[in-house]
Amino acid sequence: GENVEQHPSTLSVQEGDSAVIKCTYSDSASNYFPWYKQELGKRPQLIIDIRSNVGEKKDQRIAVTLNKTAKHFSLHITETQPEDSAVYFCAAPYSSASKIIFGSGTRLSIRP
Amino acid sequence: NAGVMQNPRHLVRRRGQEARLRCSPMKGHSHVYWYRQLPEEGLKFMVYLQKENIIDESGMPKERFSAEFPKEGPSILRIQQVVRGDSAAYFCASSRESTGATFSGNTIYFGEGSWLTVV
Numbered sequence: 001g002e003n004v005e006q007h008p009s010t011l012s013v014q015e016g017d018s019a020v021i022k023c024t025y026s027d028s029a030s031n032y033f034p035w036y037k038q039e040l041g042k043r044p045q046l047i048i049d050i051r052s053n054v055g056e057k058k059d060q061r062i063a064v065t066l067n068k069t070a071k072h073f074s075l076h077i078t079e080t081q082p083e084d085s086a087v088y089f090c091a092a093p094y095s096s097a098s099k100i101i102f103g104s105g106t107r108l109s110i111r112p
Numbered sequence: 113n114a115g116v117m118q119n120p121r122h123l124v125r126r127r128g129q130e131a132r133l134r135c136s137p138m139k140g141h142s143h144v145y146w147y148r149q150l151p152e153e154g155l156k157f158m159v160y161l162q163k164e165n166i167i168d169e170s171g172m173p174k175e176r177f178s179a180e181f182p183k184e185g186p187s188i189l190r191i192q193q194v195v196r197g198d199s200a201a202y203f204c205a206s207s208r209e210s211t212g213a214t215f216s217g218n219t220i221y222f223g224e225g226s227w228l229t230v231v
Contacts, residue, residue: 032218034219043222043223043224043225045222046219046221049219099160099167099168099170099171100145100157101157102147102156104153104154105153
């Protein structure tokens with residue numbers, strides 16, 4: 001069935017360390033994988049996305065990797081800063097109708 | 113270039129009343145999505161529409177909830193006879209029209225959300 005699983009649900013890292021969030025998806029036809037950041041009381045905002053024709057994409061301190069064989073993709077944040085504290089959601093399209101299904105979210109806290 | 117516009121931002125309704133939430137997509141976007149987010153929870157897909165057509169409403173409760181995206185005007189999510197459990201943030205998102213035989217996953221952009229409180 002349609003499902004995007006996300007782990008961990010909460011993550012606390014020391015400022016300056018790296019954070020990794022992982023997601024798996026069920027629809028092997030999915031070929032677009034966005035990541036959103038949501039701060040408290042705000043809308044989800046796209047931070048990075050990857051399409052299936054590449055295995056990795058990087059944008060400054062943020063990178064996403066994709067393993068289509070295993071059907072999982074990961075978000076990597078390096079040199080974490082206090083402003084990285086937020087809830088992060090992965091997503092993937094499901095079925096030919098292209099609806100976007102979201103993971104359950106990861107609450108990331110950066111310890112000073 | 114305005115983003116996705118939602119109104120009202122906050123809405124308070126008494127049990128049994130109706131709630132209408134509106135969403136205008138970004139300029140050039142013809143596809144609209146509605147998601148519900150309960151406090152401290154994730155984004156639950158409700159419905160996916162394009163102009164005058166519901167593409168997928170598999171996430172929407174069969175009763176009391178309906179959505180439309182008319183040829184002119186905003187998309188509307190309508191909740192009839194609201195109950196306390198309907199209290200949530202309702203986010204609308206929009207994307208460009210999909211092209212090609214296989215879906216390529218168009219980027220979706222969210223509005224600021226409408227916070228519904230049922231008292």
